[in-house]
Amino acid sequence: MSKGLVVQKFGGSSVANVERIQNVAKRVVSYKKKGFDLVVVVSALGDTTDELIELADKINREPSEREMDMLLSTGEQISVALLAMAIHKLGFEAISFTGAQVGIITDTSHTRARIIKINADKIREELKKGKIVIVAGFQGVTLSQDITTLGRGGSDLTAVALAKELVAIECEIYTDVDGIYTIDPRIEPKARKIPEITYDEMLEMASLGAQVMQARSIEVAKKFDVPIHVRSSFSDNSGTMIIKEAKRMEDVLISGVTLNKNEAKITICNVPDKPGVAAKIFKELSENGVNVDMIVQNVSHTRSTDISFTVGKAEVHKTLKITKRVAKNISAGEVLADEDIARVSIVGVGMKSHPGVAAKMFEVLAHNKCNIEMISTSDISISCIIKKKFAEMAVKSLHEKFGLGK
Amino acid sequence: MSKGLVVQKFGGSSVANVERIQNVAKRVVSYKKKGFDLVVVVSALGDTTDELIELADKINREPSEREMDMLLSTGEQISVALLAMAIHKLGFEAISFTGAQVGIITDTSHTRARIIKINADKIREELKKGKIVIVAGFQGVTLSQDITTLGRGGSDLTAVALAKELVAIECEIYTDVDGIYTIDPRIEPKARKIPEITYDEMLEMASLGAQVMQARSIEVAKKFDVPIHVRSSFSDNSGTMIIKEAKRMEDVLISGVTLNKNEAKITICNVPDKPGVAAKIFKELSENGVNVDMIVQNVSHTRSTDISFTVGKAEVHKTLKITKRVAKNISAGEVLADEDIARVSIVGVGMKSHPGVAAKMFEVLAHNKCNIEMISTSDISISCIIKKKFAEMAVKSLHEKFGLGK
Numbered sequence: 037m038s039k040g041l042v043v044q045k046f047g048g049s050s051v052a053n054v055e056r057i058q059n060v061a062k063r064v065v066s067y068k069k070k071g072f073d074l075v076v077v078v079s080a081l082g083d084t085t086d087e088l089i090e091l092a093d094k095i096n097r098e099p100s101e102r103e104m105d106m107l108l109s110t111g112e113q114i115s116v117a118l119l120a121m122a123i124h125k126l127g128f129e130a131i132s133f134t135g136a137q138v139g140i141i142t143d144t145s146h147t148r149a150r151i152i153k154i155n156a157d158k159i160r161e162e163l164k165k166g167k168i169v170i171v172a173g174f175q176g177v178t179l180s181q182d183i184t185t186l187g188r189g190g191s192d193l194t195a196v197a198l199a200k201e202l203v204a205i206e207c208e209i210y211t212d213v214d215g216i217y218t219i220d221p222r223i224e225p226k227a228r229k230i231p232e233i234t235y236d237e238m239l240e241m242a243s244l245g246a247q248v249m250q251a252r253s254i255e256v257a258k259k260f261d262v263p264i265h266v267r268s269s270f271s272d273n274s275g276t277m278i279i280k281e282a283k284r285m286e287d288v289l290i291s292g293v294t295l296n297k298n299e300a301k302i303t304i305c306n307v308p309d310k311p312g313v314a315a316k317i318f319k320e321l322s323e324n325g326v327n328v329d330m331i332v333q334n335v336s337h338t339r340s341t342d343i344s345f346t347v348g349k350a351e352v353h354k355t356l357k358i359t360k361r362v363a364k365n366i367s368a369g370e371v372l373a374d375e376d377i378a379r380v381s382i383v384g385v386g387m388k389s390h391p392g393v394a395a396k397m398f399e400v401l402a403h404n405k406c407n408i409e410m411i412s413t414s415d416i417s418i419s420c421i422i423k424k425k426f427a428e429m430a431v432k433s434l435h436e437k438f439g440l441g442k
Numbered sequence: 443m444s445k446g447l448v449v450q451k452f453g454g455s456s457v458a459n460v461e462r463i464q465n466v467a468k469r470v471v472s473y474k475k476k477g478f479d480l481v482v483v484v485s486a487l488g489d490t491t492d493e494l495i496e497l498a499d500k501i502n503r504e505p506s507e508r509e510m511d512m513l514l515s516t517g518e519q520i521s522v523a524l525l526a527m528a529i530h531k532l533g534f535e536a537i538s539f540t541g542a543q544v545g546i547i548t549d550t551s552h553t554r555a556r557i558i559k560i561n562a563d564k565i566r567e568e569l570k571k572g573k574i575v576i577v578a579g580f581q582g583v584t585l586s587q588d589i590t591t592l593g594r595g596g597s598d599l600t601a602v603a604l605a606k607e608l609v610a611i612e613c614e615i616y617t618d619v620d621g622i623y624t625i626d627p628r629i630e631p632k633a634r635k636i637p638e639i640t641y642d643e644m645l646e647m648a649s650l651g652a653q654v655m656q657a658r659s660i661e662v663a664k665k666f667d668v669p670i671h672v673r674s675s676f677s678d679n680s681g682t683m684i685i686k687e688a689k690r691m692e693d694v695l696i697s698g699v700t701l702n703k704n705e706a707k708i709t710i711c712n713v714p715d716k717p718g719v720a721a722k723i724f725k726e727l728s729e730n731g732v733n734v735d736m737i738v739q740n741v742s743h744t745r746s747t748d749i750s751f752t753v754g755k756a757e758v759h760k761t762l763k764i765t766k767r768v769a770k771n772i773s774a775g776e777v778l779a780d781e782d783i784a785r786v787s788i789v790g791v792g793m794k795s796h797p798g799v800a801a802k803m804f805e806v807l808a809h810n811k812c813n814i815e816m817i818s819t820s821d822i823s824i825s826c827i828i829k830k831k832f833a834e835m836a837v838k839s840l841h842e843k844f845g846l847g848k
Binding site for chain 1: 508
């Protein structure tokens with residue numbers, strides 16, 4: 037009698053070499069021995085994807101997206117075949133499938149396809165035979181049989197979508213860290229692993245710089261209430277459960293502190309204060325594929341105001357070019373870029389019902405002589421843009437003052 | 443208006459690196475410019491297949507054949523995607539497909555599958571749109587969507603089968619030699635490229651040691667009368683046409699001389715001369731997967747005889763073990779193995795209507811003081827087993843005496 041189905045997803049670093057593949061096989065088999073049914077989703081080995089991209093780049097700087105998917109999907113296909121062989125070696129039955137073979141049907145947006153539906157009959161059939169089913173992550177197929185890939189974090193998405201479709205009791209995401217922490221442990225040794233976190237908190241943390249999982253897969257997990265367990269493939273410790281409602285929710289004001297040093301601040305000075313101006317700026321940026329993050333505009337007491345926003349550092353050059361052009365058109369003033377900034381944030385569903393959290397945050401920053409340049413808030417998070425040199429000190433102080441340390 | 447369809451097949455050495463892939467793209471495009479429709483079949487890049495086999499071997503010495511096919515088929519998928527990108531770069535339309543996508547349906551014999559049928563509608567559709575269609579060689583798919591591979595020489599088979607299905611005017615096999623030669627040019631600089639050769643002659647030459655194409659693809663080409671053009675991917679010279687009836691057939695007695703040094707001779711001494719004994723020996727060998735080539739048994743004047751046969755060198759150890767056991771059972775004498783032998787052969791449809799060819803061959807060998815240990819003949823070939831040290835001299839003499847030199 038099966039104890040239920042578990043979906044396990046192993047990232048590229050978990051299968052980077054022969055020894056690690058064998059370790060993944062051992063872990064999978066240990067679950068099988070305990071009586072679970074298993075669907076295992078695997079990414080491409082180590083740097084395979086990057087190497088294929090590099091090869092393509094040498095041939096065509098602007099490769100067709102369809103052919104890029106054809107090329108990149110081989111990475112995961114290699115992984116699943118090797119993992120199946122490693123499990124066979126341990127004396128267990130396993131069978132590997134590509135995304136196309138298990139019917140992960142997507143739209144036709146090559147390199148960033150969205151899953152439309154999953155025809156999981158083949159998986160159910162093999163599970164019934166007692167086999168461990170291994171599925172290539174990151175890939176799918178269109179209705180006309182073209183191979184697609186799901187974009188960044190695609191393998192996580194495959195795992196969560198399969199867990200939903202097959203009604204798994206849990207979706208385990210194995211990675212090179214052993215869970216979600218109250219703060220980046222590389223910055224603060226007192227960082228504490230969070231045993232449980234809500235989908236919403238995890239979404240905030242993902243968008244604020246925690247790089248464990250892409251927001252996209254968490255959104256799907258939230259939508260269909262799939263319990264996710266983020267844990268390390270190099271240890272047996274339990275990691276962090278991402279679920280609908282954390283049990284200790286009422287007691288916890290703040291779940292974590294995040295830091296993002298990969299953004300730059302752009303300021304347009306003396307923007308004429310009349311309707312439609314902001315729309316003009318951000319429409320132009322979005323049409324050119326620039327992803328704008330925080331936006332701040334103050335009430336103006338004159339006939340003009342300043343608008344500031346943040347973008348990823350890689351997009352600063354492009355953003356400046358576009359923004360300067362628009363600024364001229366709308367008769368605004370100078371456009372300034374500041375890369376010397378950092379975003380510090382606190383996240384927690386607890387702050388919904390506790391006033392004064394923001395005030396406490398500002399106080400902590402002030403106490404550190406740290407000037408706040410921009411502020412942005414959501415239901416369950418508060419972010420401040422500060423000078424980069426204060427960043428580490430700021431997050432460590434926040435971590436301590438909100439009682440997150442060990 | 444199209445000048446007709448040409449199928450072009452490029453082997454692994456023709457796409458071993460970026461530069462060579464670009465050269466293949468240029469060649470393909472030059473045909474497109476001339477007005478031909480094109481289906482291009484590609485093998486895996488250079489040593490990719492060997493590298494994947496090595497990786498699998500580290501994980502499981504006896505890998506599942508289904509998973510092996512899953513693994514190896516990625517090699518050709520990488521090639522087709524890269525070639526499509528290279529053709530796009532030259533400004534032409536191209537689309538790549540896996541064996542599964544173009545409906546190359548095979549039986550379920552993984553790693554050595556046989557093609558059952560080809561549903562080429564997808565290819566026809568893309569050709570109609572004016573696109574160059576690129577197909578992964580060596581692979582197919584079962585009716586239940588499992589990926590299969592076709593075994594050695596599989597990409598040639600893919601090309602020939604597609605040429606048949608799509609009624610191509612020619613199937614071009616690009617390789618690293620520029621055609622079939624009257625003798626191995628590494629042995630005899632006077633070797634002459636054969637402009638035309640019949641399927642039957644090519645089949646004999648393939649089985650006698652010429653390694654340009656596997657017998658299997660030639661058999662299919664013969665069956666469906668697909669004209670094959672073997673030529674070099676590194677030059678524009680025309681190569682060798684393999685066809686039903688060579689135009690100059692009547693004039694040519696012998697088409698080529700071949701040499702095979704990869705066999706060993708096994709002799710069972712004093713085999714009791716009674717019915718069923720030979721059957722017992724060769725049934726046992728065949729059941730153990732040993733591929734026996736030449737077999738010679740002389741008329742006996744006593745109550746026992748000697749039986750000799752040849753096997754591939756890699757199988758000598760296994761063969762001796764089996765043969766010694768059987769020899770004991772049938773009360774035969776000693777079993778001897780001789781690896782110091784070579785097989786020299788002459789091939790030509792002309793010998794059918796010309797008596798005295800064999801006599802002339804033996805004369806040439808005798809003139810070189812070369813003793814003949816075994817003789818075997820077919821309709822269009824004669825082979826002699828001789829001591830290895832005579833091998834090169836023997837084939838050079840035969841090449842000269844039968845007038846094949848430049």
